[in-house]
Amino acid sequence: MSRSQSQLKRKLGEDTASLRRGLRRWERAFKEELGLGGGETSKATSISGRPIKALYTPLDLKDFDFWRDLGFPGEYPFTRGIHPTMYRGRLWTMRQFSGFGSAEDTNRRFKYLLSLGQTGLSVAFHLPTLMGIDSDHPLAQGEIGKCGVAVDSLADMEILFNGIPLDKITTSMTINPPAAVLWAMYIAVAEKQGVSPQVISGTIQNDILKEYIAQKTYVFPPRPSMKLVVDTFEYGAKEVPRWNTISISGYHIREAGATAVQELAFTLRDGIEYVEWALERGLKIDEFAPRLSFFFNSHNDFFEEIAKFRAARKIWAEVMRERFGAKKERSWWLRFHTQTSGVSLMAQQPYNNIIRVAIQALAAVLGGTQSLHTNSLDETYALPSEQAVTIALRTQQIIAYESGVANTIDPLGGSYYVEKLTQEMEEEAKAYIRKIDNLGGMVKAIELGFPQKEIADSAYSYQQAVEKKEKIIVGVNAFEMEHEPIPILEVDPTVAEHQLARLREVKRTRNKLLVKQSLADLKRAAQDEVNLMPFILKCVRAYATVGEIMDALKEVYGVYEEPTTY
Amino acid sequence: MKEKKRPGKQAPASLEPSQKAWPPHHQPRLRVLIAKPGLDGHDRGAKVICRALRDAGMEVIYTGLRRTPEEIVNAAIQEDVDLIGLSILSGAHNVLFPRIMNLLRKRGASDIPVIAGGIIPEKDIPRLKKIGLAEIFLPGTPTQEIIQWVKEHIPERSKKKAINS
Numbered sequence: 001m002s003r004s005q006s007q008l009k010r011k012l013g014e015d016t017a018s019l020r021r022g023l024r025r026w027e028r029a030f031k032e033e034l035g036l037g038g039g040e041t042s043k044a045t046s047i048s049g050r051p052i053k054a055l056y057t058p059l060d061l062k063d064f065d066f067w068r069d070l071g072f073p074g075e076y077p078f079t080r081g082i083h084p085t086m087y088r089g090r091l092w093t094m095r096q097f098s099g100f101g102s103a104e105d106t107n108r109r110f111k112y113l114l115s116l117g118q119t120g121l122s123v124a125f126h127l128p129t130l131m132g133i134d135s136d137h138p139l140a141q142g143e144i145g146k147c148g149v150a151v152d153s154l155a156d157m158e159i160l161f162n163g164i165p166l167d168k169i170t171t172s173m174t175i176n177p178p179a180a181v182l183w184a185m186y187i188a189v190a191e192k193q194g195v196s197p198q199v200i201s202g203t204i205q206n207d208i209l210k211e212y213i214a215q216k217t218y219v220f221p222p223r224p225s226m227k228l229v230v231d232t233f234e235y236g237a238k239e240v241p242r243w244n245t246i247s248i249s250g251y252h253i254r255e256a257g258a259t260a261v262q263e264l265a266f267t268l269r270d271g272i273e274y275v276e277w278a279l280e281r282g283l284k285i286d287e288f289a290p291r292l293s294f295f296f297n298s299h300n301d302f303f304e305e306i307a308k309f310r311a312a313r314k315i316w317a318e319v320m321r322e323r324f325g326a327k328k329e330r331s332w333w334l335r336f337h338t339q340t341s342g343v344s345l346m347a348q349q350p351y352n353n354i355i356r357v358a359i360q361a362l363a364a365v366l367g368g369t370q371s372l373h374t375n376s377l378d379e380t381y382a383l384p385s386e387q388a389v390t391i392a393l394r395t396q397q398i399i400a401y402e403s404g405v406a407n408t409i410d411p412l413g414g415s416y417y418v419e420k421l422t423q424e425m426e427e428e429a430k431a432y433i434r435k436i437d438n439l440g441g442m443v444k445a446i447e448l449g450f451p452q453k454e455i456a457d458s459a460y461s462y463q464q465a466v467e468k469k470e471k472i473i474v475g476v477n478a479f480e481m482e483h484e485p486i487p488i489l490e491v492d493p494t495v496a497e498h499q500l501a502r503l504r505e506v507k508r509t510r511n512k513l514l515v516k517q518s519l520a521d522l523k524r525a526a527q528d529e530v531n532l533m534p535f536i537l538k539c540v541r542a543y544a545t546v547g548e549i550m551d552a553l554k555e556v557y558g559v560y561e562e563p564t565t566y
Numbered sequence: 567m568k569e570k571k572r573p574g575k576q577a578p579a580s581l582e583p584s585q586k587a588w589p590p591h592h593q594p595r596l597r598v599l600i601a602k603p604g605l606d607g608h609d610r611g612a613k614v615i616c617r618a619l620r621d622a623g624m625e626v627i628y629t630g631l632r633r634t635p636e637e638i639v640n641a642a643i644q645e646d647v648d649l650i651g652l653s654i655l656s657g658a659h660n661v662l663f664p665r666i667m668n669l670l671r672k673r674g675a676s677d678i679p680v681i682a683g684g685i686i687p688e689k690d691i692p693r694l695k696k697i698g699l700a701e702i703f704l705p706g707t708p709t710q711e712i713i714q715w716v717k718e719h720i721p722e723r724s725k726k727k728a729i730n731s
Contacts, residue, residue: 127605127656131632139632142661143605216607216631256610343610347704380705381687382657456613463614467708476706485688491657564630566600566616 013058023057030054047301047471048259049461050424056416064419069314073409076321077314079422080410081368082333087406092364093371094396095172097339099124099149100383101495103159106149110164112386116393120371121202122172123160124148124383125182132178132219132550135499145495147383152499153545155506157185158192167195171202172247172337172371177219179206180232180533181549184540187240203244203293203337206232209270212446212562214455215252219550222443224557228532229274230281233288235533244293246274247337253451254297255343257459260308261425263297265432266442266451268315272433273442275324285324289331298360298367299341305360306412307421309367312336315426315433338364339373345380349475349483353377358395365399366412372396382488449563456566503545510543518542519552526556594723596716599647601629601638603666604656611683611705612653618709619651619716635665643675649720652682659686659694667698679720683707 009015034042044052053060064070071077074084083089096113099106110121126148128140134152135144144150151157161171166189175182183204190200208225211218218225229246236245250258250267258266271292278288296312298305316334320326340360345353354377361374374392376384384392400406412418439445446452465471472478522535532553539549600616602609609631616626627645629638642650652663663682670676676698683703686694691702700719703712 131605139605139634142658143656146657147606211607216609255608257614346706348706380685382685456617459610460614460617463618463709467710473706477708488687488689562630564628566613566626566628 016059016062019057019059023055023059026055046260046304047299047462048261048304048458049465050260050304056420058416060416060420061423064423069419069423070413076329076332077317078333079310079314080413082313082335082370086368086409087365087400088409091400091406092369092396093120093170094118094393094400095120095122095337095371095373096389096393097122097124097172097174097373098384098389099126100147100489101145101149101491102498103149103151103156105145105492105495107160107162107164109386110160113389113393114164114169116390117397118393120170120172121164122373123174125173125175126150129178129182129546130175130217132181132546134545134547135496135503137547144499145491150495150499151182151185151546152503153506153543154185154188154540155502155543157182157189161186161189161193165195166190166193166200172205173202174205176205176208176211176215176217177225178546178550179204180228180536181540181546183232183243184533184537187537188540197240199242200240201242203247204232205249205295206246207249207270207295209273209442209446210249210252210267212560213253213266213270213451214256214258216562218560218562220553220557221560222446224553225560226273226277226443227529228553230278230283231531231533233274233278233291234281234283234531236291237283237287239533241291243291244335245288245291247293247295248274249295251295251297251339253455254299254341256455257462258455259458260299260301260304261428262432262451262454262458264308264312264315264425265429265436267294267296268312268319268429269433269436269442269445271316272319272323275320276441279324285320285326286328286331289320289324289326290328290333293370294334294336296336296338296364296369297341298338298364298369300344300356300360302359302363303412303418303421304425305363306367307418307425309336309338309364309369310410310413310418310422311425311429313368314422315429335370337371337373338367338369340364340375342375342379345375345377346473346476347380349481350377350380350486351483352475353379354391354395357392358399361395362399362403362405365405366410368410378486378488381486383491385487385489387487388489449565452562506543506545514542515539515544515548519544519548522549523552523556526553596624596649596720596723597627597645597647598624598649598651598716599627599629599638599642599645600651600653601633601641602631602653603633603635603638603662604654604658605632606654606656607631608655608684609653611655612651615651615653615683615709615712618713622713622716624716635662635669638666639669639673639675642670642678643673647678648723649716650678650680652680652684654682654684654686657685659684660690663694663699664697681712681715683712 070079073081098109127143129151187197232245236243248271250263253266254263313334317332320332340357357374364372374395376388376392378388436445518539525535600612616628620626679700681701
């Protein structure tokens, strides 16, 4: 090797012999300063229990290949971001998940958030709607308008979006077993505003697999549920082409206790499962894949989260191109929404939650998210107050406009630590994906209880680590003190009464014959295994309720009960 | 590094006392029902509590999700439990807890103590205690604190049976 070549290697940090010497020198100094003996090491782990070194060097990236592992933004494998411009072109969408009380209450909150500069809507429905039952169902008692907005029929949906032009705003709806029903209602509201389904845009969560795995808002058994999901893919590709017909969600998997890698792996494997079912139906990969979107959690461990987002893009691009042979670049993109971690919020000294949210939000931005929800400081007590949600949104705006982090694309790209973490997470997630492949796919793995058990185990180990103070939570197991109660949102206690009155009124004034006929048609279509979307739309337009539509389908599909193990 | 005392190096909080406190297996073990009323599916907390109580030597029966007050009270009576733990994050506690307490009274089972945890605003706690809930544990409560509470408040099964007879 010539002298100039070896000098260049030294400059680039590729001269491994001198790097090794340097590393040994540093290690000696490090141990000496910490008072560690020969075999002893300083141990640290991420929040997911991953061993983390005190220092990373080019020696950790010996098998790193710039073009294979990193490349340029907007180019395969998209580790650095799906767009060439990223936040130079357009900031992430600031989309606060909100909904409480009646449709009127939530409509006011939506307009308030838009007036603050929020750039997209995200609807939280109350639990009866999420479970596909009406407000007059016995199980709905005490739940009406509590966790989200009460929507029983198209009448509620019309009020919810009153004065909000659906051709100008994008809306995300967190809804799963009855996703097709609420989506149909949104389409019907757009039609009433004179807006064509061809131009409306937004997302339905519609990710049933993570319900069995983690969030547990399931109704039908897995297989008919998957059939319904594929119906929405098929219908959306033709009739509502700008709509994201699924948001494949790791959020709830993480909240239930999964580690960062488990969140990553189970979410991507869920994605693979949806693609396989859609291909089975005969859909063309490049017709539906561009409408698949993702949803991740952003937890406390800053660099681990950033690595997770980067690894997610890279693995998905590879899966789509290599495993499924997708040809369109858009099919290779992993577009994702992020929400900061609800479970990381603490009831103790609740104002500290503002800081947790800020750190998590920053990780999501450095990880290249397409949209973001920041949690409010008071969410361990109740739904957020107006004051709390304002701080949460301002947190995003400060990151966007004051911190300077949006100036540069993937600013942590090339960090020895972040690249190494990204590689490790990619490898570990792929190992999980292979394992689930070997079990026969995700539906099979769920039926075997595999992801559920992995998550429950992780949740318990984490709790034990907290109790042994191996993991410190400020204000909970360290730095504890008394705090004053904080003001919290109170849902109007008359909401239930009003909602029940509106439901009675809808049922009294609608065309009963049309409702009966459209529900009967839906049931027959379900038995015939045809695409149900047109039939659901007919029911919805006739003001059939969420509960009535879901009941018709329950008669055909049955309901799911999970084994009560812990 | 400025701080010498790093979190990871602190002595672990002692787990010993409560683990030792529970009687060996030949003695009758406390039976606890962990129940999920309400429509929410957030079962992380409930499952962690189930495992922690089991590891502390208790017999734990978990109801699974979305149980009605009737189902919970029936299970408590049929399983002859010494304690009911309710976990709810849906916000429906002010409606569902009074119904559970009333049903327990009606069925002559109001001697079974009831504790609860979940997303419960602090200002609701006095009202819930007034209707008979023995304790409310908020998010972030260590499982050891709950185990300690049970140890202090629920008589051992052998003693309880002796009192009853």
